[in-house]
Amino acid sequence: MSLIKFIEFKNLGDERGNLVSFEENKNIPFDIKRVYCIYATKDNTVRGLHAHKTLKQVAIAINGCCKFILDNGLNREEAILDTPTKGLLIDSCLWREMHDFSDDCVLMVLASDIYDESDYIRDFQRFIEAVY
Numbered sequence: 001m002s003l004i005k006f007i008e009f010k011n012l013g014d015e016r017g018n019l020v021s022f023e024e025n026k027n028i029p030f031d032i033k034r035v036y037c038i039y040a041t042k043d044n045t046v047r048g049l050h051a052h053k054t055l056k057q058v059a060i061a062i063n064g065c066c067k068f069i070l071d072n073g074l075n076r077e078e079a080i081l082d083t084p085t086k087g088l089l090i091d092s093c094l095w096r097e098m099h100d101f102s103d104d105c106v107l108m109v110l111a112s113d114i115y116d117e118s119d120y121i122r123d124f125q126r127f128i129e130a131v132y
């Protein structure tokens, strides 16, 4: 089964322009406890490089584009985020890396919990040991 799970958001726009809506436990499959944005990312930056023990997230490129790598320790797959109508569901226990941010990329992430550094696994070897 693919590690890349996209959620398609309906464009509710009309002749005035576009509109997308994100609702907890409707088109977002969890309670939304936190929202954060990554923007003005410097050229050639790689972010992420960690996994979460329990956190679930949906990442949406509100503007511009970027690439995500998801890795479960066995398989590594890449996704491109390039439209507000497409969200990447990032389940817990997946290593993630983000790269190739466009200059205008605004990456919004909806998270199932508040920030908790103890939920992060920031070492790939420790991640492998935790999942296997």
Ligand code: T46
Pocket (backbone or CB within 6 Å): 034, 036, 038, 047, 048, 049, 057, 059, 096, 109, 115
């Ligand atoms: C993830 C990927 C997709 C906070 O204080 N609160 C927050 O809500 C977040 C997200 C971060 N921080 C602090 C922790 C670090 O001192 O902000 C600093 C930068 O965070 P980090 O290096 O973890 O950022 P990324 O871009 O590598 O990872 C982020 C999320 O942290 C992570 O949960 O899955 O985006």
